[in-house]
Amino acid sequence: MEEKVIFRGVSHITGTLVLTGGANNASKILKDLKQNGLSGIKVTAGELLSMPGERILCGTVEELSEISFDSLTVLLFENENCVNRDMPLFDKELSRNETPMTKQEVRWVAVNMMKIEARDVLFDIGAGSGSVAIEMARKAHEGLVFAIEKKDNAFELLCKNKSDLGALNVIPVFGEALEEIRKLPVPDKVFIGGSGGNLDKLVKSLYRANEDVKILITAITLETLTEALEAFKEINFETDIVCLNCSKSKKAGSYNMMIANNPIYIIYGEKNDK
Numbered sequence: 001m002e003e004k005v006i007f008r009g010v011s012h013i014t015g016t017l018v019l020t021g022g023a024n025n026a027s028k029i030l031k032d033l034k035q036n037g038l039s040g041i042k043v044t045a046g047e048l049l050s051m052p053g054e055r056i057l058c059g060t061v062e063e064l065s066e067i068s069f070d071s072l073t074v075l076l077f078e079n080e081n082c083v084n085r086d087m088p089l090f091d092k093e094l095s096r097n098e099t100p101m102t103k104q105e106v107r108w109v110a111v112n113m114m115k116i117e118a119r120d121v122l123f124d125i126g127a128g129s130g131s132v133a134i135e136m137a138r139k140a141h142e143g144l145v146f147a148i149e150k151k152d153n154a155f156e157l158l159c160k161n162k163s164d165l166g167a168l169n170v171i172p173v174f175g176e177a178l179e180e181i182r183k184l185p186v187p188d189k190v191f192i193g194g195s196g197g198n199l200d201k202l203v204k205s206l207y208r209a210n211e212d213v214k215i216l217i218t219a220i221t222l223e224t225l226t227e228a229l230e231a232f233k234e235i236n237f238e239t240d241i242v243c244l245n246c247s248k249s250k251k252a253g254s255y256n257m258m259i260a261n262n263p264i265y266i267i268y269g270e271k272n273d274k
Helices: 008-012 026-035 104-113 131-139 152-164 177-183 199-209 222-234
Strands: 015-019 042-047 055-060 073-078 121-125 144-149 170-174 189-192 214-219 237-244 247-252 255-260 264-271
Touching: 026 042, 026 073, 104 131, 104 214, 104 237, 104 264, 121 131, 121 177, 131 144, 131 152, 131 170, 144 152, 144 177, 152 170, 177 199, 189 199, 199 214, 199 222, 214 222, 222 237, 222 264
Parallel strands: 121 144, 121 189, 144 170, 189 214
Antiparallel strands: 015 073, 042 055, 042 073, 214 264, 237 264, 247 255
8 A cells, every 4th residue: 555655745745856766766656656647747867876877867757657767866856736735625626427525615614623634544435526535635645545435436536536636645445435444544533424324333343443533424414413423422422513504606697696505414523531
């Protein structure tokens, strides 16, 4: 897993100098970056600097990934399209299909309620389009977000949005969440946007893996709200609940109408130490 994310921070900064060698040689690093959607980044490769056979090459990651380099090579990456991790993610930036998506206003409230730190390991269960995973990844810019999705068309969309938006620290995981979370690192915090009817089992499984895990669940039905509260109660979690009612303006001729979205329940739970 680590081999795929060695340079996840490249998407967030304008310049990175890498001293290569051993297993992480220049050729491997360039191929990994290409595979993870960073083909267009400018790179300067300095091979055997100040030595016989010195070679300096400039190009994109994609262009230089086809070249073999000596182990004594330094790489300078210049990313003109780096992601500003301090900016929120807007819905208009995301590719869409019929896959449901957590709207930006809900995302912003939910992700901030999770109190994400830079080095956190996060799960997005029922990741859909990847909107929440990418939003979380900007806050956990030195950590990892494992985005778990079981539907083919949603998973394809997730991978596209990850690549298009430079979210290198988002790791798409295809499959049933209950099975896949057993194979992944222990999470610090978890967002559950879709449970496939396994909410209670998911919460208990996550708690068994890490009693200090923080879990946030979004629900549009009273039944899911009730199930989430019962699951948290059984593991003695302290809960914080927000019901978000959001309306957005829509043009109607020369006027603006406010169109209401469905109310969303946001349920945050963490260990009760009292």
